[in-house]
Amino acid sequence: MVERIQPGDVIHPGKPSTVGRYGPLARLNHWVTAASLILLALSGLALFTPSLYWLTGLFGGGQNTRALHPWIGVLLFVSFFIFFFQLWRANLPQRVDWVWLSKIKDVVGGHEERLPELGKYNAGQKFIFWSMAGLILVLIVSGVLIWEQYFADYVDIPVRRIAVITHSIAAVLAICVFILHVYAGIWTRGTLRAMTRGDVTAGWAWRHHRKWLRDIAAQKRVDPAE
Ligand code: HEM
Secondary structure (H helix, E strand, O other), X not given: OOOOOOOOOOEEOOXXXXXXXXXXXXHHHHHHHHHHHHHHHHHHHHHHOHHHHHHHHHHOOHHHHHHHHXXXXXXXXXXXXXXXXXXXXXXXXXXXXXXXXXXXXXXXXXXXXXOOOOOOOXXXXXXXXXXXXXXXXXXXXXXXXXXXXXHHHHOXXXXXXXXXXXXXXXXXXXXXXXXXXXXXXXHOOOOHHXXXXXXXXXXXXXXXXXXXXXXXXXXXXXOOOO
């Protein structure tokens, strides 16, 4: 079955051949998401514990941090979900993901020749995608429930208590997933340029996402300008 590929996925022949992976808008979208999550983590940790209160200095003091944090949350929610709707199909779980997961030792050991051929994303990337989607949903819902400036009159105190703890747990998990994501992006050499320049080498695509490369080639998506 030919895998669904996205509009910007195209082979650029030449030396070395490169393969387009993210267009400029998707990259802008991704980096707005990344910047907002980092700012949220810093401002959220500042509000979470007195020992990190000094972080409020980055946002112009305690009051400004408290006022800004929820709005940055709205920005993260909007930018992540614009990104989400561009990528969700390519992140749908497939049977091959279970095979890949069952060979996780070979993934970590660098024996990619023992792994099945993959589409645009592996199971690890899909895990990041879906867990971020779930956690950001939980964060925005629980965040609105504890946004006293606008919603204090509509939410009962017991509900707010549950929302505070839910919000904190989801935030800690999102920070863990974020660390995993950045680590994986750096650990797999040649991946970062997918989100900076927008393309990867054909060698990278052959090594890590061979089915994706084969499907692009099968559909003759070769840049005519080169
Ligand atoms: C400094 C922070 C970050 C770095 C260096 C980074 C790096 C990258 C790179 C290199 C890719 C391309 C991977 C590939 O196509 O194989 C990527 C994809 C992606 N990133 Fe990030 N990222 C960062 C922050 C974030 C944040 C905060 C989120 C979400 C809240 C996020 C969500 C995603 C998603 C959903 C993808 C597409 C992968 C998929 O759909 O499975 N990234 N990132």
